[in-house]
Amino acid sequence: MALSTMYTYRSTQFLTHLRNPLLRIAIDYNCRQCSTNSYKKGVVIGVYVDDEGKNIKLTPSAEKINQESNNVIVKALKIGNGFLKKGKSRLFYNANNKYGTIALVGIGKEEIDSNNLDDGVDVKKQNIRDATAIGSRSLMDCGIYDIDVSEMGDSESAAEGAILGTWKFQEYKKKQDPTPKISLFENSEKNEWFCGVAKSTAQNWSRKLAESAANYMTPTLFSNEVQEVLGKQGVNVVVHDKQWAEEKKMGGLLNVAKGSNEPLAFLEINYSGGCKNQKPIVLVGKGVTFDSGGISIKPSLSMGEMRADMMGAANVVAAISAIAELKVPINVIGLTPLCENLPSSNALKPGDVIVAMNGKSIQVDNTDAEGRLILADALCYAATFEPKVTLDLATLTGAMMVAIGGAATGVFSKTDNVWNDVKSAGYYTGDRMWRFPLWSYYSNLIKGYTGFDLDNIGKGKGGGACTAAAFLKEFAPPGEWVHMDIAGVMKTDGKDSPYISSGMSGKPTRALVQLILDISKKTE
Structure with a gap:
């Protein structure tokens, strides 16, 4: 997992007279003179500021650096009348x-x-993530890639901001930017820092998988990369093929995959960190490595973004990577059905009837509602593990984006307990969660037909995300089950979370890791 960076730097002009002696040591926002600097190591420190950017207070580490630097920071701030807004450097x-x-x-x-x-996130943690990201990127703009980052009161959040904020997808560039070295400035809070590094590195891997071009991230290539990365961490990864899916009678996965020449794959990942008899947490991730919509083809505009229709699967494998890195004492099973959804003479057609693994027949009225078909089989297979909790993630419906935009992950849960755990984990990691209903109203829209059991889009208009969740509910294992529709958070423009640059977000990988950490503490 290569760690690289991207940043568009917007600095605040620091007004100072050209004859001021502090000019030699302070403030070159365009970095014209940075290249002449003989020191190639930088540090990111923070100051607390009020809403007006005044009444500045240095953090303890910033105060230490200020004293070691002959008080130049405070002197320079006084020249600017103690003015520095939040998020500016x-x-x-x-x-x-x-x-x-x-x-x-x-x-x-x-x-x-x-x-x-009441903004759905821990604002203080978000501020620290933003600050370390902005500070680290400003140093990289000056050609500095060896960076110490101050904890700013929360070393986990500081690590997340710096590592997520300096990541850049550049897999196919002939000349790539250097990989930054990010270290903790203080000698304290090493465990929290390490946790933040593990979570954010995992999310960057999820981002890398989702950003990859579809011809470089087929089901086979996805499987190979997962085996390589998780195998090095001692996690067991089994790649099932078409013959296995046929033996399991996975009609959803088989029928969606048959429109493409790329062979399907079904990853079964086993992380055994808990007791042998401990029931596992099962994570299921939608893995459509490219979704054209099939015969119900999508508009050409932005179709290229459908390379990321496997982000649910990317989140699952990335979260398990972090869990293994942190050696969490819990058992986790990851299941990712992988295929492409393409139109061809062999492709699934609107009106076709297929049969899922549990024997339920499904009329496919829209081949672009394919994610629920492959997840249906994966959820049926999840039941064989008798899970403590089953959680599926999928870029499932455009209706979720219509409902709440890119603000949050849509969550469907059968019980309040697990919903509260999901909400709490998202609040902690800065990944907003919003609960949607699983009412029988929506279940009735996909049932009640005379010739088959279920319809993949159902009757009526509107409520598409809720109807899709109701469909998945028909296949969910007994016990606790959560469905997370991540279509709205699949990509970001970088404005809501400055520490995550525009592009595929990898959300909510860290929230998934945090949720499993929280569950593991309850089972100790």
């Missing part, structure tokens, strides 16, 4: 014996107003 170079360049970033308020907590 100032650069100081040749001010410190150890660090050639210092990036000072506004974190926001030290104490968050309790009236502003």
Whole structure:
């Protein structure tokens, strides 16, 4: 998993007179002189600021750097009347014996107003992630790739911001930017820092898988990469083929896959970190490595983004990678049905009737509602493990994007307990979660036909995300089950979360890891 970076730097102009002696050590926002700096190591430190960008207070680490640098940071801030807004940075170079360049970033308020907590995320953690991302990228703009990052009161969030914020997809470029080395400035909170590194590195892998061109990320190539990465971590990965799917009578997966010349694959991943008799958590991820819509073909505009229709599967394998890295004492099974959905003379046709693994017949009125067909078989297979909790993730419906945009993952849960756990994990990691209904109203829309058991899109109009969840409910294993529709958060423009650049987001990989961490603590 290569760690690389992308950033478009927007600095705040620091006004100073050209004759000011501090000009030698402070502030070159266009980095014109950074290339002459003999020091190739930088540090990111933070300051607390109020809403107006005033009343600045250095963090303890920033104060330490300031004292080691002959108080130049405070002096420079005084020149600017103590003004530095949240999310903005100032650069100081040749001010410190150890660090050639210092990036000072506004974190926001030290104490968050309790009236502003109802935003679906931990605002304080988000501010730290933003600050470390912005500071690290500003240093990289100056050609500095050896970066120490201050914990700013939360080393886990600091690690996440820096590692997620400096990642860049550049797999197919002839000349690639250097990979940054990100380290913790302080000598404390190593466990929390390591946890943040593991989570964010996993999410970057998920982003890499989702961003990859479909011809470089076929079901076979996806399987090979997962075997290579997880195999090195001691995780057992079995790749099932078409013959196995036929033996299991997986009519959904087989019929969706038959429109493509690329062979299907079904990954069965076993992480055994818990007791032998402990019931596992089963994670199921939709893995359509390219979705044209099949015969019900999609509009050509933005169809290329459907290379990321396997992001549910990417999230599952990435989360298991982090879980293995953290050695979480729990058993986890990952299941990812992988195929392409293409139109051809062999492709599934609208009106065809297929039979899922559990024997239920399905009329396929829309071949672009294929994700639920392959997930139906995967959920049936999940039941064979007698899971404690089953959770599936899928870029399932455009209706989810219509409902809530890119703000949150849509969550469907049969019980309040597991929903509260999901919501809490998302709040912690900055991945908003929003619960949708699983009412019988939606189940009735896909049932009640005379010639077959279920219809893959059902009757009526509207509520497409809820109807899709109701469809999956027909195949979910007994016990706790959660469906997460991640279509809305599949990609980001970088505006909502400055620490995640525009493109495929990899969300909500870290929330999935956090959820499993939380469940493991309850089972200890």
